[in-house]
Amino acid sequence: RAKAKARGSVTVFEPEMDMQIRDRRVLHQDLSNAIRNGEMSLYYQPQASSTKRVGNNDIVGFEALTRWRHPTRGFVPPSEFIPLAEESGLIVELGEWILREACRQAASWARPLQVAVNLSPAQFLNTDLVAFVHEVLLQTGLEPGRLELEITEGVLIEDFDRGLSLLRRLKALGVRVSMDDFGSGYSSLTYLQAFPFDKIKIDRAFIMNLGRNPQSAAIVRAVIGLGHGLGVTLVAEGVETQDQLDFLVDESCDAVQGYLIGKPAPIDQYRWLVGLDALEDRAPARAREAG
Ligand code: C2E
Ligand code: MG
Numbered sequence: 001r002a003k004a005k006a007r008g009s010v011t012v013f014e015p016e017m018d019m020q021i022r023d024r025r026v027l028h029q030d031l032s033n034a035i036r037n038g039e040m041s042l043y044y045q046p047q048a049s050s051t052k053r054v055g056n057n058d059i060v061g062f063e064a065l066t067r068w069r070h071p072t073r074g075f076v077p078p079s080e081f082i083p084l085a086e087e088s089g090l091i092v093e094l095g096e097w098i099l100r101e102a103c104r105q106a107a108s109w110a111r112p113l114q115v116a117v118n119l120s121p122a123q124f125l126n127t128d129l130v131a132f133v134h135e136v137l138l139q140t141g142l143e144p145g146r147l148e149l150e151i152t153e154g155v156l157i158e159d160f161d162r163g164l165s166l167l168r169r170l171k172a173l174g175v176r177v178s179m180d181d182f183g184s185g186y187s188s189l190t191y192l193q194a195f196p197f198d199k200i201k202i203d204r205a206f207i208m209n210l211g212r213n214p215q216s217a218a219i220v221r222a223v224i225g226l227g228h229g230l231g232v233t234l235v236a237e238g239v240e241t242q243d244q245l246d247f248l249v250d251e252s253c254d255a256v257q258g259y260l261i262g263k264p265a266p267i268d269q270y271r272w273l274v275g276l277d278a279l280e281d282r283a284p285a286r287a288r289e290a291g
């Protein structure tokens, strides 16, 4: 009976699945050309140190979020193209472009703000990541302490020893490493203890539910306590309301990121924060300093 049912459902969904496969094949081809066609760009979302009234001076850095503007489909979300790039191996080229571009741009900012870049599992596990990060820092002149690499917890489970060695070598370069989306996957306290993270980013799902269920509040409070006990900085993701921010400040969460503080946008929209205008005025500013 189950078999008949299963067969039946396969028949029903066959045309759709076929479409999806063809769709993916086309999308994959498009993706392989996207970088050289200039379709990829970086958006930046501000991160602020927590305070109940976040102002410009509280912005400590930005997370780079990759955007693909497809010529006919418009924006394809990273939740679609990142997995596609991973499956096909294109993630290596794409990941290199992302890191180089983020470092290059951040190096041009007049204010020495942090820049956080997401690493995908394939990049973390299958490439000579440390050598590449080192090379990009040298090429772009970005001070290593300004770069933060975000990895999701799942990555480390695959190969504990290799993960630990990679984290240590990255940190030896002077870059910071943060655990992204904490609590969303197979979080293990063992990993928090074993891996030398600088930062934990509390997953948006917990922040979203802060006002809705007491369990989320308890979890967020506990994670902050745990992180601080381990000497790690805590960042809350997806902060959208003042109530959420108030709670996080009261609980001593160190930093916040979310639509309430600022949406991901081209860096042009944050020119006044990174001081690009000041950069263009560098010569007069120097003259003033000298005089
Ligand atoms: P993430 O690293 O956890 O990034 C945060 C995501 O939450 C971003 O989605 C951001 O736009 C969204 N977000 C931020 N604040 C809020 C908020 O207040 N409310 C809501 N509802 N959403 C908020 P985005 O840009 O669609 O990226 C999704 C995921 O795709 C990222 O999650 C990251 O895992 C991945 N991703 C994005 N760019 C890259 C990249 O350059 N490389 C890699 N490997 N992955 C990337
Ligand atoms: Mg991230």
Ligand code: MG
Pocket: 180, 181, 201, 237
């Ligand atoms: Mg995240």
Ligand code: MG
Pocket: 181, 203, 204, 237
């Ligand atoms: Mg997330």
